[in-house]
Amino acid sequence: MPRYVIDEAALVRNLEILKSVSERAGVRILLAQKAFSCTAVYPLCAKYLAGTTASSLFEAKHGHDNFGGETHVFAPAFIPEEMDELFGLVDHIVFNSPRQVALYGEMARKRGVSVGLRVNPEVSVATTPAYDPCRPSSRLGTTRTVLDESGLFLAAKDAKSAKVDGLHFHCLCEQGLDELKKVLAGFEEKFGEFLPQMKWVNFGGGHHITREGYDVEGLVALLNDFKARHPHLVVYLEPGEAIALNAGTLESRVLEIQPKGADGIFNAILDTSAACHMPDVIEMPYTPPLVGAEKGAGGPYAYRFGGPTCLAGDEIGVYSFKHELHEGDFVVFGDMAIYTMVKNNTFNGVNLPDIVVRHVDGSEELVRKFGYDDFACRL
Numbered sequence: 026m027p028r029y030v031i032d033e034a035a036l037v038r039n040l041e042i043l044k045s046v047s048e049r050a051g052v053r054i055l056l057a058q059k060a061f062s063c064t065a066v067y068p069l070c071a072k073y074l075a076g077t078t079a080s081s082l083f084e085a086k087h088g089h090d091n092f093g094g095e096t097h098v099f100a101p102a103f104i105p106e107e108m109d110e111l112f113g114l115v116d117h118i119v120f121n122s123p124r125q126v127a128l129y130g131e132m133a134r135k136r137g138v139s140v141g142l143r144v145n146p147e148v149s150v151a152t153t154p155a156y157d158p159c160r161p162s163s164r165l166g167t168t169r170t171v172l173d174e175s176g177l178f179l180a181a182k183d184a185k186s187a188k189v190d191g192l193h194f195h196c197l198c199e200q201g202l203d204e205l206k207k208v209l210a211g212f213e214e215k216f217g218e219f220l221p222q223m224k225w226v227n228f229g230g231g232h233h234i235t236r237e238g239y240d241v242e243g244l245v246a247l248l249n250d251f252k253a254r255h256p257h258l259v260v261y262l263e264p265g266e267a268i269a270l271n272a273g274t275l276e277s278r279v280l281e282i283q284p285k286g287a288d289g290i291f292n293a294i295l296d297t298s299a300a301c302h303m304p305d306v307i308e309m310p311y312t313p314p315l316v317g318a319e320k321g322a323g324g325p326y327a328y329r330f331g332g333p334t335c336l337a338g339d340e341i342g343v344y345s346f347k348h349e350l351h352e353g354d355f356v357v358f359g360d361m362a363i364y365t366m367v368k369n370n371t372f373n374g375v376n377l378p379d380i381v382v383r384h385v386d387g388s389e390e391l392v393r394k395f396g397y398d399d400f401a402c403r404l
């Protein structure tokens with residue numbers, strides 16, 4: 026049975042960096058649960074972060090019930106029947122459009138929930154369109170043109186009548202300080218005039234703060250500069266990836282090695298599937314790192330790893346080893362905490378990997394095991 030192993034020591038290294046940013050810059054950092062929702066380590070993460078953000082009722086409830094702290098939610102459009110329960114769970118709600126503010130803003134306020142609007146600064150910095158919320162005709166966020174046409178802020182010159190407490194932008198994906206600078210400049214140019222009326226600003230996610238080489242000092246300086254210019258604003262960041270980057274592995278077993286193909290590469294069938302257990306490998310697409318191997322067919326023993334499903338495209342990638350692999354060997358994929366467990370599925374009846382937490386003292390704890398019922402109960 027394959028297993029995800031969440032490495033608490035690696036998680037703590039990331040969380041220490043994030044906590045130091047939040048302390049030195051006076052900002053609040055939330056976990057975007059979309060990337061990583063491993064309930065077992067929420068109490069640990071909660072010691073370092075201000076709370077969670079969600080994109081649905083279920084995520085909001087998961088963060089509220091298991092993490093605590095502040096609970097925020099954003100969705101492109103909310104579901105009418107869920108609003109009552111949602112307002113009981115969240116501290117902030119971020120609407121995607123003036124229309125959604127008109128529909129639910131007053132209700133939120135009556136329930137004591139702070140109201141935000143996601144804006145679209147129209148600064149494209151993401152490297153692929155699928156991960157670029159500022160791509161042309163994007164459905165995510167309100168552009169300045171749409172905002173002006175809506176008249177939402179007409180009555181808001183006087184802060185007491187403002188219908189919105191905060192602005193939110195999210196334009197980055199696995200990016201550094203240079204891209205944030207571009208996006209922030211665009212945001213302030215287009216929406217800066219509304220900031221005096223606001224209580225908070227949320228800088229979204231996609232900040233790759235815990236990646237090696239990220240300019241953490243530059244980020245602290247940028248945030249302090251922003252806060253010096255807007256001292257009345259509470260500033261939020263809501264990274265997902267950065268929290269659990271390189272903080273987990275997916276361990277899998279070699280089931281069979283087929284004879285060498287025409288291209289000189291062995292097909293090796295694993296008990297883990299790209300389609301089921303690491304869907305971003307196919308969606309993004311990318312080749313995950315593998316411990317003790319090089320990517321590509323350059324080495325003496327090259328293997329094309331594929332899953333146990335019937336999908337021809339269920340391939341993880343080609344890797345080279347210095348030694349020969351055998352049936353029954355274990356292989357370990359790196360950086361498997363983020364965008365994996367949250368996206369798992371049981372396509373083709375493939376079981377879900379166990380979830381194991383490796384504690385700081387090295388001991389391992391099995392926190393979840395799955396079986397036939399987890400497959401059958403959804404069908």
Ligand SMILES: *Cc1c(COP(=O)(O)O)cnc(C)c1O
Binds near residue numbers: 197
């Ligand atoms: C995806 C997302 C995040 C987290 O993004 P990461 O790339 O995982 O840091 C934060 N906020 C919003 C609105 C998102 O859609």
